[in-house]
Amino acid sequence: MGRHLNRAIAHFGTDTRGMLEGGHYALLHTRSMEFDDLRPYVPGDEIRDIDWRASVRTGETMVKQFVTEKHHKILLVCDAGRDMSALAPSGEVKRDVATLVMGAVGLISMRRTDQIGMVYGDSLGCANVRPRRGENHIEGMLDGYYAHSLGDVGTSDIVTQLDYVAHSHRRRLLIVVVSDEPDITDRLDDVVTRLTARHELVWVAVADMPAVGADAGEQDAYDVATGRFVPDGVTLGPAVAAAYRRAEARRAAELDEFFLTRGVPFVRINSSAEIRSRMVELTEAYSHAGR
Template sequence: MGTHLDRAKAHFGRDTSGMLEGGRYALIHTRSLEFDDLRPYVRGDDVRDIDWKATARSGHTLVKRFVTEKHHKIVVVADAGRNAAAPAPSGEPKGEVAANLIGAMGLITMRRSDEIGMVFGDVRGCREIRLRRGETHVEYLLHRFVEHASGRPAASDVVTQLEWVSRHHRHPRLLFVVSDEPDVDDRLTDVVGRLTGRHDVLWAMVADAPAVGGAGDESDGYDVRDGAFVIGRDLGPRVIEAYQKAERERRQRLSAFLTANGIPHAVVRGSASIRTALSAMTEVHARAR
């Protein structure tokens, strides 16, 4: 594998079985008789595919999966703007965590022979890489994302990328959004409403490191908007407490908004939590029948 995919695999691992099963817009191909493996039964599966012997041995209802059972057309929608340079809570640059998220999704698609493309950019506009399959293509996606995010990007604005997708992708897709934690405003509400009417959406958000430290924290907080440092220890405990309360409420509003729109989502604090986040999101997606 290439450098970027190797880095993603180091965090995500090799096992991608059972991920991205089902969903509203999985494309059902003419199924071959080539057996692949077994997976847990999900409501809506054809009961004729249940492997009764394996079910009896395991105590769980298992169905046979065939090589060409279902495939997706996946579009990664990635914020490659200035916020990628800020640190995540893990201490990694947010752009590095985002690249590992995209790489992990690429690893899932490779095993399933899904097609994957990408729309990425910043507030100035978007670039698009068309849908294709395979390891070389996924490595190319990662190279282009890292190249843009580590160059001289403009301000982050994932709504710009979402609006591009809403205008240019008329056929149903599985959208995998990778961004920071956006504010819920009229622009976001409008574009999300348009996208969820046509596409399935998964949303992975890379968390910001705190903009201010704790009252007794000797470290400096980091403001992702302009790169300035905020000296937490000079603000006093009341100001810090008010900021932390506002941040909790903002995140709760965002989570409630995504849930109300039927979007499986997760906040990722570092590359070490990517597998847990993707597993949870794809499990919810599999039940969206």
């Protein structure tokens, strides 16, 4: 495998059984050629499935059952803007964690031979990769995303990518969003409402390293969105630092509530070490949402 998928395996593993299954609309059931069992005929069964020899032998009309293959059509929608150059709480660059998350989704799709595509970009626009299957296709998508996010990119605005998907993708999909933690706005609410009316939507947010709270003498935090340094917690003082932490906790709770009330499974990832546990958590939420 290529470097991105190999790194995803190192953090996520190869066991993808049961991952991201259980939704309503995106799952396609197709019959494979692999024989499973015989059972009595019931009205509605296809005549071509009748096993005439077994029927003569048992004195009852018997039909062949075949293994059902399950396929999703998956679309990764990814933030490739400036915010993904910031640091996660683990100290890793957020684009690196995001690429590993998308690699994990790619590994899940490979086991089921899902079709998987990608839309990525920033406030300036979107790049669209058409859905296909296979290791080379997935590795190429990840490489394209990573290379783009290293360039002279615009500010992050995942709503731009989601709005593009809402207008351009009409067939039902399992949409996996990988982004910064979004601001709750009317634009976000509108596009999430439009997408969930047609598609299945799950969301993985790569968290930010706290902007304040460093000890005296440590390097100040750097805001990649504005290009400004943020003073350390000692310079700001304990009251300001405490107010910041309360505001961040409130913002996180409001974001959790936003996705919960809209029926969108949502997880927050702080480091690459959390990818497998958070993907299991996302799968459980997705499975419950599909009931």
